[in-house]
Amino acid sequence: MAEDVVDLCAALLRFDTTNHGGGTSAGEREAAEFVAGHLDTVGVSASILEPAPRRSNVLARVPGTDPTLPALLVQAHLDVVPADPAEWSVPPFSGVERDGFLWGRGAVDMKDMVSMVLSVLGTWSREGRQPRRDIVLAFVADEEDQGYYGARWLVEHQRDFFDGVAAAISESGGYSYRAGPRRLYPIGTAERGTSHLRLTARGRAGHGSRRNPDNAVVHLLGALGRIAALEHPVRLTPTVRAFLERTGEALGVAVDLTDVDGTLARLGPAAALAESTVRNSTTPTVLRAGYKVNVIPGTASADVDVRTLPGTVDELMASIDAVLGPHVTREFLDEQPPVQAPIDSPWFDAMADALRAEDPEAAVVPYCMGGGTDAKAFTRLGIDCYGFAPLHLPEGYDYRAMAHGVDERVPVEGLRFGARVLDRFLSS
Structure with missing residues (x-):
């Protein structure tokens, strides 16, 4: 054995x-x-x-x-x-x-x-x-x-x-991450939620050579373009806030929570651990439409990978609905809420103690996973x-x-x- x-x-x-x-x-x-x-x-x-x-x-x-x-x-x-x-x-x-x-x-x-x-x-x-x-x-x-x-x-x-x-x-979580002069050990205390969407556009099927202002593919592409252009506001969860503060302290970097993008820029390589989790995200990933080059299909669909921060789901869905357009509908393929565990807890402290016992230079910080x-x-x-x-x-x-x-x-x-x-x- x-x-x-x-x-x-x-x-x-x-x-x-x-x-x-x-x-x-x-x-x-x-x-x-x-x-x-x-x-x-x-x-x-x-x-x-x-x-x-x-x-x-x-x-x-x-x-x-x-x-x-x-x-x-x-x-x-x-x-x-x-x-x-x-x-x-x-x-x-x-x-x-x-x-x-x-x-x-x-x-x-x-x-x-x-x-x-x-x-x-x-x-x-x-x-x-x-x-x-x-x-x-x-x-x-x-x-x-x-x-x-x-x-x-x-x-x-x-x-x-x-x-x-x-x-x-x-x-x-719990792996070493070299960030300038320090070895960070990020422990996952949160995850963004998953709200995978399917968009379906409907229009009038017809011959590809004829004018058709009711083209489902065009409706879908317009909606996807508007979704991709959404500017999601910064939303600091307890985990991400603590990550920025404690990582800044470990690296000797000034942290300004009113200018999160500027703070991330100053954190250098450590920014990669948080840059995807200060906002929601809406990423088109899959397209389906048509079956022949000279046929305009009556429907077209797309899947969008949507990741959500705690307390933001309703706001995010409202922003998506506002840009879909009249010919496009959405449905959930999968909906799982964000995860948040206590940062200041005996569990976290015990993990940090175990890491520092094996690596006295460890700077242990909480972080939020962008995925799930x-x-x-x-x-x-x-x-x-x-x-x-x-x-x-x-x-x-x-x-x-x-x-x-x-x-x-x-x-x-x-x-x-x-x-x-x-x-x-x-x-x-």
Whole structure:
């Protein structure tokens, strides 16, 4: 059985758990069996649940020494996005170690976190240790699509399993980020909401050679142009406000919350962690219209990726409706609210303490994720969800380009650092 975090991660990377979206997936079954088998070996009883064939979720609970304390959920997904082998330097599911990195699809999104958790549990088993509070484990399917076979399904059909859980940790936070003279460690305490829209324009079908002022394609393009031109106002959530203030303090940069764009410009590389989360966004991504070049279609549609900050959804939708035009309607494809966890909390403090114990120079700051994770599902249970999958990253390594990118890889020493940090945090 693999025990070292690097060996565990390499083994997980060799399972093809590609999620193509739309319910089409290689499935998480083999990876789930590997995880459940490891848990069983270290004395943790695990269950595999499948809402559909091969769409596998692993649930387990590690008892703590004080059952009166609220439990902590550790949730991580087993599926990965597609990878084209022709674009990669190594086969995407080889799990090879080269130049101090483990290479493979899922190396940072997020089989690294799965392997770190399994490594910690193996250490506890060998040393006869227990955490203070119950640790609830959920290694889930389908995060890279809609979560209907994973977190969303669990929240709807296995709700009782999460009774007593007060907080959760998962991906997209706790990694080192070089910003000038300091190493920042952003911990995810918020996520923008997701309001994916479909726009449908209707007009008069006809021959492409004839004048037609009621062209659905033209109606749609006009609406998309107006939506793309919307200027969204700055809206500072508690997390983003705290990020700007604490990052400015760590870097010795003046922060003016009345001039957020100017403040971001002064933060240098650190601005990338906040620039997408000071405003809502409306990004056209998919177009559908027509079937023949000389035929004007009667309908045309587009999908728009809309991301929302807390308390702004009604205002944003009103601004979209104002520019759609009379021939275009909208409907929600998916609507998930923003996520916000407390910043000044014992959970955040414990994460920061664990990071600083392994890296005394760490400047730990909260941040808001521009996209989304399975936290959107688990927060519906009243769980405070944090992005905390710790890694120490080498200079010149672009972590934010790794997830869903070509030649995804994770530093070997970063994995070992993360396992030590998680051990400290989960033990305390």
